[in-house]
Amino acid sequence: MVNLKNISVSYQRGVNALKDVSLSIDKGEFVAIVGLSGSGKSTLLRSINYLTPPTNGEVCIDGVKLSSLSKRKLKNTRAKIGFIFQDYNLVDNSSVFNNVLLGRLAYTNTFSSLLGLFSSSDYNLAEKNICNVGLKDKMFQRVDRLSGGQKQRVSIARALTQNPNIILADEPVSSLDIATAESVMDYLLKFNHKRQITVIINLHDIRLAKKYASRIVGLKDGKIVFDDKPTKLTDSILNEVYY
Numbered sequence: 001m002v003n004l005k006n007i008s009v010s011y012q013r014g015v016n017a018l019k020d021v022s023l024s025i026d027k028g029e030f031v032a033i034v035g036l037s038g039s040g041k042s043t044l045l046r047s048i049n050y051l052t053p054p055t056n057g058e059v060c061i062d063g064v065k066l067s068s069l070s071k072r073k074l075k076n077t078r079a080k081i082g083f084i085f086q087d088y089n090l091v092d093n094s095s096v097f098n099n100v101l102l103g104r105l106a107y108t109n110t111f112s113s114l115l116g117l118f119s120s121s122d123y124n125l126a127e128k129n130i131c132n133v134g135l136k137d138k139m140f141q142r143v144d145r146l147s148g149g150q151k152q153r154v155s156i157a158r159a160l161t162q163n164p165n166i167i168l169a170d171e172p173v174s175s176l177d178i179a180t181a182e183s184v185m186d187y188l189l190k191f192n193h194k195r196q197i198t199v200i201i202n203l204h205d206i207r208l209a210k211k212y213a214s215r216i217v218g219l220k221d222g223k224i225v226f227d228d229k230p231t232k233l234t235d236s237i238l239n240e241v242y243y
């Protein structure tokens with residue numbers, strides 16, 4: 001369903017962040033991307049939903065080339081791809097409920113979204129997903145009063161409210177302590193299993209990658225140097241990825 005065909009990304013001043021990367025990810029996989037800082041993990045994730053369109057190569061989602069899509073169709077495709085950021089990307093002075101409702105923005109036209117018009121099914125979906133991440137009692141609390149783990153659960157609920165086929169998560173637990181990080185990862189794994197949502201996640205914690213992912217992709221200098229089951233990621237391969 002996600003197919004990267006020979007993609008390269010070059011930034012200004014000659015930085016080649018990805019070099020001829022090809023990668024196919026099937027529905028329902030839980031893929032962790034690992035590698036040194038600067039190896040291209042964020043760029044890879046952002047190219048999948050065209051936040052950073054590749055300089056060369058093609059990104060295909062369900063067989064459709066993103067480069068061939070009109071603005072409107074690209075918006076529709078992106079609506080089915082949730083994105084979870086390391087720093088949560090929430091509206092701090094707004095409630096949990098309003099933040100989660102923003103997941104429906106991908107489906108509303110500009111006029112409705114400017115007026116904040118949502119349907120009753122949008123409200124119901126937001127409420128259901130807040131309950132699904134265990135935040136029912138915080139529903140109308142401002143998000144800046146929440147802990148880091150709770151904030152990241154709000155971002156998961158917001159992504160779920162898009163009814164996504166894919167969730168992209170860029171270092172979502174790196175600011176959290178180990179126990180909290182695992183509880184956030186548990187939620188991602190739960191929705192991966194229960195809803196068959198494909199999860200593609202950047203992680204610098206190899207232990208978490210091995211514990212949760214069904215497949216690990218190692219990036220080094222913008223190239224894939226490992227792509228296999230977690231059990232195949234031996235210490236000597238790790239040394240190579242992180243050298």
Ligand SMILES: Nc1ncnc2c1ncn2[C@@H]1O[C@H](COP(=O)(O)OP(=O)(O)OP(=O)(O)O)[C@@H](O)[C@H]1O
Pocket residue numbers: 011012015016017035036037038039040041042043044
């Ligand atoms: N907007 C940008 N403009 C120019 N160079 C960039 C930009 N974004 C990233 N880069 C460069 O591209 C390379 C890959 O960066 P990227 O953020 O994808 O790596 P990463 O593995 O996610 O690193 P980190 O774990 O530190 O976030 C790095 O050399 C980085 O400095």
